[in-house]
Amino acid sequence: MTTSHTFENLPELATQLRERLETKRYVLLFAFNGTGKTRLSMAFKEQGKQGDGEDETRDTLYFNAFTEDLFYWDNDLENDAKRVLRLNRDSHFFDGLQELEMENRIGPLLARYADFDFLIDYETWEITFFRDKDTDGAPLPIKVSRGEENIFVWCFFLSVAQLAVDQDEGSPYAWVKYLYIDDPISSLDDNNAIAVASHLAQLLKNANGKVRTVISTHHHLFFNVMCNELGNAVKGFLSKEIDHFRLADTGETPRYHHVALLKHLHEVAESGEVYTYHFNILRNILEKTATFHGFGNFSACIKQDSDDPDGILYARLVNVLSHGNYSLYEPQEMLPENKDYFRKILRDFMDNYRFNPELFPAMDKSAV
Template identity: 55%
Template sequence: MPRSFANLKDLASHLRQELTSKKFVILYAYNGTGKTRLSTTFKDLGKVDDQPDTLYFNAFTEDLFYWDNDLEEDRERKLKINRNSRFITALWELEMETRIRPFLDRYADFDFRIDTDNWEVIFSRKVTNPNFDENVANPLEERTQMETHIKVSRGEENIFIWCFFLAVVQLVLDGADTYIWVKYIYIDDPISSLDEHNAITVANHLAQLLTRTDKGPRTVVSSHHVLFFNVLSNELKNKAHRHFLKKGATSDKYILEDTTSKPFLHHLATLVELNELLSSGALYTHHFNMLRRVMEQTANFFGLNSWSDCIRVEEDDPDRTLHKRIIDLMSHGDYSLYEPREMMDENKDHFRRIFRTFIATHPFNEMLFSSEAN
């Protein structure tokens, strides 16, 4: 049975309690549910006399790094490090470059150097020497040279910070005195915008690292990426509690649905949530996007040409084109989960008809929908 929590503090306390019986808790939740705020609340619960017990990775972790773009010379671009964070303790004593590089080599083709005097990271990449001539025997001429002070992309920056965090986790697991205060690790959405290959790779590598020893901190991992969630669940198996985290009836309430004993299928969970929203009438524009994603997964499963083939109406029904255009418009418009806009009554009617036709003409288990939508 799903459990309801009055606020994030109660939910975070419950997760800490669950970690007394399992080493891991894995949470799946949509963007905008409150995953980052939950990780911060979990961390704050462990503070005693301003001393934390949780090493966490979330959006705030990435903010510990910021760029100096060398606006005057436009050459020596550096990623600065906030030296005041407990996350980055005694950087110069721990051989962090040596620890980070094996992780980074799995994902990236650039190199880096940490300047521990100025607390900054300088990136570089090997490039072909344009002056090299393989037909001229000149042992002093190098085939490749280092291009220093490159500015990596935003995605590459995120990967570097993630690998920096993994190196810190490794120190924790190795029992480094610097991180003896860490009793819990909380990881929220390790790398955003993962494609399928990287979702599998990151989840697999993370599981290998965390299960190196039965000792060490208890860990919570939350994600909005269903493939990452499922791969991590399969890797950790019976060592983890697994949950689907949803918002409750009001913005400050939360529901935790246990998925430990059954496989979690994102598209089915989405359909159940949309069915409940039909009953309540609390339909917002971003729900068209959620419905389209389910149709895309369904079309892929059945080998259809397009998600729009899931809009099953009579061929001569003019609403077929109308409904496709409505979903297209509402899925790609400027409709944010963080500033939700309620649908107009006319669009609610269209949404109800599209949704009901979709579940009626595809072989979903009727037991998913325990009550009729209004």
Template identity: 50%
Template sequence: MNNQPKISQFPSFDRLATRLRDDFHSGGNDFVLLYAYNGTGKTRLSMEFKSFGKVQNGGAPDTLYFNAYTEDLFVWDNDLQGDSRRVLKINSDSRFFSAIKDLALDESIQTYLGRYTDLDFDIDYINWTVSFRKGEAEHIKISRGEENIFVWCLFMAICERVIDSHPSYEWVKYFYVDDPISSLDDNNAIAVASDLAILLRKAKGKIKAVISSHHALFFNVIVNELKTAKTKRYFLYRTNESEVLTLRATDETPFFHHVAMLSEIRAAADSGKLYTYHFNMLRSILEKTATFFGKKDFSDCLEGVEDEALFSRALNLLSHGKYSLFEPMEMLDDNKKLFRDILSAFLNKHQFDLPALLNENAASTPSTTIGTE
């Protein structure tokens, strides 16, 4: 399938940031979604986007962002002497926290946090620290993943106040969210994506937003949840040897991020690390492929292959509902073999031309052989 959209090239991150802002101003979009591998420079791009706004506004910011820098606003005090009162220290100098003392965010934070963990917390606004509780244990040191999800819940609570037009955050015109799930498992990744999509739909018409991620499952949930909004979708790429960034629009079917996702699914099948949600991802790809060819149903993509009826019924059943998304489990061996058979049949019937940029050492047309454990 060679009907690939045009690739735009940018010599620097600031030029690319300008392009993203143009998508809002000239394109009239509500959201911009970027799918990119780790090491592409997503965090650098988010900071350039933020900096561009300050330059345009005479030094005044216009972007509330969540990225690796946001997580760095919190530092642990592990009470090395007493080894008992461990707290997370907040950098109160950041504008990120400019009004949280007056916003009564604790309840909103706990509402989000309770969806992902069994943690309780207390914020000391005098000393700017956070202490965590679990059951009867107090001042506990939580895991890196739990820490990240707490920071994320705080960010979401602030975003709610922004959308509600709280005067303390009236300067915010954009949200920029970069990979909020770096240390989360797939179960929480999907829950985070769903909650973010709900918030963004509330923000529509008030706040513009850029979302960037390397996580195929997270990105796919966001795309599906925002499909009725005016949204630009891109695949962002940069080689290690070059500073040139390439941007490939994926608004037309088949979405290019689905082609990238297909590459990841094939790698998962080769490695044997297959989970229940991979059936959902494969079905999504088949649906986009069917749309591209003007077919009515995803099963038409398997028309004429051996075991066509079996494969269609199995894919329909095993991707049905949300249970396989919200309760990800490793597939049983029988389902792994079935998944590989369906994927092999699909790739043999539809010879996708995966661009070399997906794998610098790969041939332009990938092998359709699916390895076994």
């Protein structure tokens, strides 16, 4: 039976995470986009601050959307020649940048994922990317893709994280007690997602144990690899309800795409707390299943009843109810009639496509 806890707000949840990290080295959180992962990482970070101004201390080195915003492009619109990535020199994230010889730390990491090189200008606080050089040996600047940029920023963070977990004497990151990593692979394909997850897990497992880590993601494959790599971690599924947040322990439940989503839909169908956006998730599962089995449309995965031999009615319902104005940010509970349709389509799908029954206790068919 899944154990779950509710929290009125994200700071309350952040406090709970800090308490769990007193006895555990890792916390892994899965949550859909719009749940509040980034805001949770900032609430966690804020709770580690003490004092202000020059006397301020902190304990969390974090990676999230705000970290990525510390890097921004200057596309040289006037000359259209020298495109560079600039650094926000006011951020503590870049403390001791030149003394740490970051090129030598980032380079070997970047070589795992990319085929371009880079130079950091410590006077102008800008980064030049290049693949080739001119006849004088000067780099020929290029603008890398968004995915390549994300990989570079991730490698930059990873090199800083390595300094933090090593806790070398005199390191500018000796203050780090926690790493909080939120969605590091938002623009990566599955191959790179696996590589990033495996590399990150090795870094954490080889750490000295003084630094504790929270990782949150909406990427099922990344989450699954991290769960396998960090087997003794706290594993949780975070969801946002009408007036609270819910954190459910996943235990050792497999978190592959379809199993993770189906288990969540099964639980909400049983509880009766079915919201409009759950039809979007159901449609996503139907479409992936249809593709896997070679069908041209998700309607092929909807049971055809005698009074609807072509499955048109329920296919139209899924179409309509998965394309309405149903936001994850302001979830609306379904009407009772639509809950019944949702339960029937889900129940028939799971009857037709067999899954491990231990993960899905029998659905109450009297409710449909």
